[in-house]
Amino acid sequence: MIIKTRSESEELLTMRTLNRRMDLTDKEKFHLSNMEKGYEGERKFDVLLEDLQEERYILCDLLLEINNSYFQIDTMIISQGVIHLLDNKYFQGDFYLEDDKLYSVTTKRERKNPVDQIKRSTTLFNQFLLKHKFKFLVEPLVIFNHPTFTLYQAPLSQPIIFPTQVHRLLNGWNSTPSKLNADHKKLAQTLLASHIPKNPFAQLPAYSYEGLQKGIYCDGCGSFHISKLRYDFLCNSCGRKEKIEEAILRNVREFKLLFPDRRITTQAIYEWCKVDVHKRTISRLLKNNYTMHGVNTGTYYS
Numbered sequence: 110m111i112i113k114t115r116s117e118s119e120e121l122l123t124m125r126t127l128n129r130r131m132d133l134t135d136k137e138k139f140h141l142s143n144m145e146k147g148y149e150g151e152r153k154f155d156v157l158l159e160d161l162q163e164e165r166y167i168l169c170d171l172l173l174e175i176n177n178s179y180f181q182i183d184t185m186i187i188s189q190g191v192i193h194l195l196d197n198k199y200f201q202g203d204f205y206l207e208d209d210k211l212y213s214v215t216t217k218r219e220r221k222n223p224v225d226q227i228k229r230s231t232t233l234f235n236q237f238l239l240k241h242k243f244k245f246l247v248e249p250l251v252i253f254n255h256p257t258f259t260l261y262q263a264p265l266s267q268p269i270i271f272p273t274q275v276h277r278l279l280n281g282w283n284s285t286p287s288k289l290n291a292d293h294k295k296l297a298q299t300l301l302a303s304h305i306p307k308n309p310f311a312q313l314p315a316y317s318y319e320g321l322q323k324g325i326y327c328d329g330c331g332s333f334h335i336s337k338l339r340y341d342f343l344c345n346s347c348g349r350k351e352k353i354e355e356a357i358l359r360n361v362r363e364f365k366l367l368f369p370d371r372r373i374t375t376q377a378i379y380e381w382c383k384v385d386v387h388k389r390t391i392s393r394l395l396k397n398n399y400t401m402h403g404v405n406t407g408t409y410y411s
């Protein structure tokens with residue numbers, strides 16, 4: 110049973126829109142592409158977890174804190190006899206381990222060693238359990254689930270699951286009976302209550318309202334070259350159509366995400382969308398989809 114689902118992090122959503130509206134450095138683009146791949150890999154693994162039998166709690170994307178140390182867990186599976194902490198890595202291609210460090214064979218670029226990361230999370234999670242007076246066995250696993258992934262020089266003792274072993278792992282779980290009790294439930298509730306929704310370590314580039322390109326871009330290809338039809342915007346680059354109302358509301362959500370401290374007003378959204386649409390249309394959309402505060406010229410929405 111999935112009791113905490115996964116969705117794109119605020120960091121990923123913000124980076125996606127910044128990538129459309131400003132020039133990211135190569136390093137920032139690399140970070141964004143890693144986040145995209147990571148998210149894709151997690152979602153692919155989630156699909157496999159849907160077929161898990163027996164009683165289990167599954168919690169995705171937990172961010173916890175203990176003694177001022179934060180730790181993130183991609184997927185936690187609470188079974189009767191063991192809690193699995195899983196870290197999904199969707200790395201593509203050939204990698205090698207050297208002195209406990211992980212490198213890509215083609216680019217020689219070093220990647221954070223996920224085994225070190227999951228070991229740290231496991232230590233901190235055990236402290237978390239102790240603090241909340243729970244006694245459970247905890248087992249960490251790094252899951253490389255991209256079909257093309259290969260790791261050279263991987264010692265046998267590492268808690269690693271390779272793409273060819275994923276199904277065996279799931280079959281193993283399915284053939285292990287699991288019944289959950291009140292303690293498991295209490296733990297799940299404690300975890301949900303302790304989860305920190307806003308990641309303090311999000312790596313976002315500095316950006317300002319003035320520095321970002323205004324306008325509505327195509328939801329498909331990202332092009333700002335769109336024309337207004339009667340009810341839709343038409344992308345001149347890829348031909349995709351999007352309802353005018355939906356496109357404007359999408360821009361409002363972006364505005365809110367990027368500038369949580371700015372007031373959402375008709376004028377602000379008009380300038381942000383920078384498109385040939387009546388202010389009346391924007392007002393109506395805001396009224397229908399957001400809560401209105403204030404009167405007349407002081408009106409804003411949340």
Ligand SMILES: [Zn+2]
Pocket residue numbers: 327328329330331332344345346347348349
């Ligand atoms: Zn397009």
